[in-house]
Amino acid sequence: MMTGPGTNSYLVGDRALTVIDPGPVDHEHTQALLHAAEKIGRPIEQILVTHTHRDHSPGARELAEASGARLLGPDVPDDGLQDETWAPERRLRHGERVDCGGTELEVIATPGHVGNHLCYLMVDQNLLFTGDHLIQGSTVVIAPPSGSMAAYMDSLALLRDYRIDLMAPGHGDVIDDPMATVDKTLAHRRDRERKVVEALDSDPITVQELVTRVYEDVPAFLHGVACLSLEAHLIKLRDEGRVSHTSGKWAV
Template sequence: MELPADLPTGLAETIEPMVRRVLAGNPSAFTYTGTQTYVVGKGADVAVIDPGPADPAHIEAILATVGDARIAAIMCTHTHRDHSPAAAPLAARTGAPIIGCAALMLSDDGPRSDEAFDTTYAPDRVLADGESVSGDGWTLQAVATPGHTSNHLCLALVESGALFTGDHVMGWSTSVISPPDGDMADYMASLAKLQERSDRVYYPAHGPAVENPAQLVRGMMGHRKQRERQVLRQLEAGPQAIPDMVPQMYKGIDERLYGAAGRSVLAHLIDLKNRGAVRHEGDVWALIHGD
């Protein structure tokens, strides 16, 4: 994977008057340039969104960005290990409460397609859909967006119209939906929920800001529907296992990403099964033909 040059790892970038971004040094095929931590607020107190991995250098970079301000809330969109592990040491250093998504730890025997879940995450307060946290000149409102994970939240900065989208919507890549916790039906419903909003800009945890949110969400929904049609076309040729379907559906991708692609195919198949369109015996999936 070729990454952009001169990445500002560990340096605070002001991306709008109340928002600064700090990039963690954890680039990968699934995190792109790394996890982007956001510091919201420029007054007496601030919120830290997605503090990232428990990397001492990244934690120090966050503290340097915060400066003399008080951290009113350490907020996590979800609990994959590239997002929330720094919450506990940052809270220990500052006394700030951890507020945001619910805790989740899920055992998964399938091939991992993304970062595993953070077992250290222990929120002081869990935000329900529509609940908010406020500070000096800022308000962050929770927008429940399950799908990538069952506990995923986006966070809306009410004063500026920005939405921090975590891994739900990213400009550089589609989000991995990995069962059993990742759920395609929930993900599509969450995309539809965002489509009804009028957010000005998205700030994802990985990759560049999304300046055309409505257009991107429409495209992502269309992409998922196209993948579903691909799954059905594959099964029209006869029963198949996922490893046989992936190379046909994802032509040209790096074979190292076949595992991740297979998890998304499985998510589509589970959704189709729940809708009565397909069935499976063991690892082999087939269409259910009507009379």
Template sequence: MDAATQDRPYTLAEMVDPLVRRVLARNPSPFTYTGTQTYIVGTGHDVAVIDPGPDEPEHIAALVDAISDARVVAICCTHTHRDHSPAAAPLAAHTGAPVIGCAPLTLEDDGPRADAAFDSGYRPDRVLAEGERIGGKGWTLTALATPGHTSNHLCFALPESGALFTGDHVMGWSTSVISPPDGDMTAYLDSLAKLYAREQDRVYFPAHGPAVERPRQLVRGMIGHRRSREKQILRQIEAGIGVIAEMVPLMYKGVDERLWPTAGRSVLAHLIDLERRGAVMRSGEQWTTIA
């Protein structure tokens, strides 16, 4: 852990917007940056909690302290990786609030991400569909279906302030991990295009990393980055390098080798997308282009 991470204000509720406070969980990692950011929406009697985070007593105590005497209208989860949703159950038990948000989802294996297995204990009281809303005095949250990082991923829009809570779909510090079989590059790119079309979002609050002050600019760059990566993959195949394990060291030079297995999952996600579009085909581990 570097000095910057050590100095982060864990357990403290920070005001990041007139209607939003943030509490940072002490679970930094190569996939969570400085940790999971839990957001408390609303400053009056009614509040919502977005991405309650890991089931860590210190973090849950900090959330309870920040909530104080307010009524928790909903505990909302963007998706069910273990750094996002496990604190929902104990927080619900303490506050009496319903768990409302993404659908439950568990897989035996979603690729080599030791910190991001699915939360098998997640039990929502209500699953939100596209466009459904919850609210309290002075605020409203609208669910946006954004599959790709996971098939059950939601973002939450706060129209009163122009904020969008993006979970792991869009982050300012890193691109999202897309790991088949549940991670889906086709769906992810479609979801990015969906967010890019939204001109009303002033700022993104991701679950990890800093707020995104120029969201459409970042999303446009992310789409461009994925298209560039796709072209890079096709060039590798055309050069006779059609096995993912051989592509990754060439494509991710300078990246910590411990992250190469995850990078390989992202390459696989691109290849599956290209296969659907009729650009490539596979035979075992070997991929070739289709003329």
């Protein structure tokens, strides 16, 4: 349900191919990537992932075994929510550049959705592969402990330092108004944060009680997921000294 139309995989490169986000364990999807490479007429030499949630990286193992490609990307956070099969041969860091068969990708560390999230900028095309940092048509879930609302908002602002003409997200269609999308997403998070503060009072309240006040514009069947991002907002506000947290309840 949370992947919308599914997880996007991208094949990048001139002389050889790099696959970005091979997706979940899905034999049909893996075969589709292999057939695409065969049709293009270039070998798959590398597999990169933006992060290690289970809809993005588990397909890497089967694809690597079939193609002989090497794995590059982040470490795996120890929070019980990640793909524990992910084991990169090369761990990528912010600012590195990766040769992808004739085109380069610059690594941009964008923690927030999860602590190990990376975006990849195709420098000669000003095209950013965003994973789940930004997706088309929706906002992403920020789930503590590996997800951080403070880090997410900082990582959104960081993108303003780069020339980006297009964004290729992990879910949905290409985003052709990238900076407007960054600004809209930041404004949305700030507005949600304002609603959190306004909904709290001196009487402590649980996240489950608070979500109906703060996410009244979201269908009730999604409130369980909304609680994750709500908790991330509350943790940010607590760390800033703006709200208090005692015995599982929150107050101003």
